[in-house]
Amino acid sequence: MWLRLLALLCLVLLSSRSLAQQTPIDIPFEDTSVAGSPIEVTGKISVREMIAGNQVTSRWEENVNARNISNKPILLLIGELVEIGPHSSNGGMLISIDRFFYQNVIQPEDSIRLASGVKGHECCINPLDEARDPKANFRVLFVQFLDGSTFGDPASAEDVLARRTSTLHGLQELARTYLEHGEPQFQAQLEQAQGGEIYGIRQTKKEKGVGAAVSEVREMLAIGEEHQTMLRQQATK
DSSP states (O other), X not given: OHHHHHHHHHHHHHHHHHHXXXXXXXXXXXXXXXXXXXXXXXXXXXXXXXXXXXXXXXXEEEEEEEEEOSSSOEEEEEEEEEEEOSSOBOOOEEEEEEOTTSSOXXXXXXXEEEEEEEEEEEEEOOTTSOOOOOEXXXXXXXXXXXXXXXXXXXXXXHHHHHHHHHHHHHHHHHHXXXXXXXXXXXXXXXXXXXXXXXXXXHHHHHHHOHHHHHHHHHHHHHHHHHHHHHHHHHHTO
């Protein structure tokens, strides 16, 4: 029993050591967006892989940035990041940057971070398969400008735009609840509400209190409604 536990511990330690000592592989990066894209993407990506039997453990280091090379502010950017190593990949990752509820839209020449830091993946492989040529690319799928014009495939933005509408309604309900019923019902409704922005407001409440959360709801709602009015006015021109 003890010998088996010792053997297992040694295997884990050796595996961790092998992964840590594995030389990073620099992944060639390419911006594969179609001609005329308002976004220029650059990236530096590397991966460490460790193979044990039919299992591959990978550790990805990412630094991928986008720059607005158009002459118009951008509200929404959607694209896909694909990373392929010799034996591992990220399977394609959809990235969306939506500034509908924020003042800091992506101005011309602004740069934003699309992916950064270190991520780990584990997956099964066929150990008999040959290693692939490593590569990575980012492709812009859709862009919405502040003036309402767009670039790319609108179908790529359907889910994001639906979440935007749902979040706007949620903020309106939260603001109305606080105005009509006060803090207790506001807090209860906030805990039940859904959406990435709503989660951020819950964090604000947790860290700074209800008053700060109410202020954040009102600010995001005012900005969202302002952007909505601008988009509607542009659509009628």
